[in-house]
Amino acid sequence: MKKVLVTGGLGYIGSHTAVELLDAGYEVLIIDDLSNAELDVLEGIERITGTKPHFEKIDLRIKDDVEDFFLRNEVDGIIHFAASKAVGESVANPLLYYENNLHTLTYLLQQCLKHEIHHFIFSSSCTVYGQPDELPITEDAPVKAAYSPYGNTKQISEEILVDTCKATDLQSISLRYFNPIGAHDSAEIGELPIGTPQNLVPFITQTAAGLREALSVFGDDYPTPDGSCIRDYIHVVDLAEAHVIALQRLFNKQNDAGYEVYNLGTGRGCSVLEVVSAFEKVSGQKLNYKIVARRPGDVISVYADTSKAKEMLGWSTKLTMEDALESAWKWEKKIRNL
Numbered sequence: 001m002k003k004v005l006v007t008g009g010l011g012y013i014g015s016h017t018a019v020e021l022l023d024a025g026y027e028v029l030i031i032d033d034l035s036n037a038e039l040d041v042l043e044g045i046e047r048i049t050g051t052k053p054h055f056e057k058i059d060l061r062i063k064d065d066v067e068d069f070f071l072r073n074e075v076d077g078i079i080h081f082a083a084s085k086a087v088g089e090s091v092a093n094p095l096l097y098y099e100n101n102l103h104t105l106t107y108l109l110q111q112c113l114k115h116e117i118h119h120f121i122f123s124s125s126c127t128v129y130g131q132p133d134e135l136p137i138t139e140d141a142p143v144k145a146a147y148s149p150y151g152n153t154k155q156i157s158e159e160i161l162v163d164t165c166k167a168t169d170l171q172s173i174s175l176r177y178f179n180p181i182g183a184h185d186s187a188e189i190g191e192l193p194i195g196t197p198q199n200l201v202p203f204i205t206q207t208a209a210g211l212r213e214a215l216s217v218f219g220d221d222y223p224t225p226d227g228s229c230i231r232d233y234i235h236v237v238d239l240a241e242a243h244v245i246a247l248q249r250l251f252n253k254q255n256d257a258g259y260e261v262y263n264l265g266t267g268r269g270c271s272v273l274e275v276v277s278a279f280e281k282v283s284g285q286k287l288n289y290k291i292v293a294r295r296p297g298d299v300i301s302v303y304a305d306t307s308k309a310k311e312m313l314g315w316s317t318k319l320t321m322e323d324a325l326e327s328a329w330k331w332e333k334k335i336r337n338l
């Protein structure tokens with residue numbers, strides 16, 4: 001049974017990927033520093049899969065601790081989620097992002113070389129494209145000057161992987177996510193934003209649950225059909241499954257190059273106001289929202305060209321945005337005992 005290390009494996013996407021890896025028959029080891037995740041997510045993973053992954057609380061910025069982990073644990077492949085990911089926070093505190101997102105990647109890759117771990121999946125983001133010139137966005141679209149230090153760390157991380165794969169036997173795939181939403185249908189795991197949610201869907205479900213007065217829609221004066229921004233919202237379970245498929249591609253030596261990149265989206269763009277009305281439909285309740293000023297740094301419209309992942313990985317999304325919103329609402333009601 002191949003052993004897969006999932007860094008940030010108690011986080012939102014990491015925990016959903018750990019479930020899919022266990023369901024696919026892999027042994028899963030999780031490292032998380034619990035800065036943006038809760039330990040009882042481990043029990044949630046166990047309740048879904050019947051298996052409690054090996055877990056170690058490690059801050060990947062501490063090089064000795066990273067080295068020590070690999071001396072004690074055998075690993076065949078790594079899926080690397082652990083990173084800081086709040087766009088706004090990265091603008092206010094760039095050095096935290098450059099240290100936490102880049103040093104940790106280099107320490108992990110050094111261990112890959114030392115312990116001959118050749119398979120590495122990286123959690124990247126559509127944010128590397130900035131505001132694209134053409135839509136839908138293909139993987140060949142130009143990577144533009146990042147809108148934030150967070151986005152810049154994703155761009156630099158990809159460059160670190162390109163250079164490392166060129167110089168060594170490392171085989172790696174970067175997965176560029178669009179907007180992950182939703183939760184596992186068991187409602188045993190889901191998104192757990194700390195404090196005020198930055199992202200749209202958790203803010204919607206918290207508003208519907210009565211934790212927030214109203215959703216602020218950041219602008220309805222954009223050049224889009226209804227004036228609000230357009231994004232590609234992908235169910236987190238579809239996203240998680242893509243990680244297993246990408247890792248299997250490397251394990252089975254099916255990759256065409258030492259380094260590959262794939263967009264992970266639905267290929268469909270949805271506006272903020274369309275998400276709001278879809279949520280009202282699936283939840284059966286009116287959502288209280290108000291239109292406010294645009295949020296600085298928002299791109300107008302971004303959604304994926306998904307043909308490469310479909311062709312090369314044989315992967316495409318199976319779940320709809322309504323499925324995702326329904327699961328997000330079911331999760332919110334579960335954690336709020338509604």
Ligand code: WQD
Binds near residue numbers: 219
């Ligand atoms: C989506 C849309 C907002 C909140 C970011 C990162 C990306 C990834 C996902 C980490 C936008 C609008 C939002 C609210 C709103 N993160 N909105 N009211 O900004 O597309 O992507 O999160 O990997 O890298 O850039 O996601 O959910 O913040 O916003 O109107 O309270 O919802 O303006 O149009 P975003 P988001």
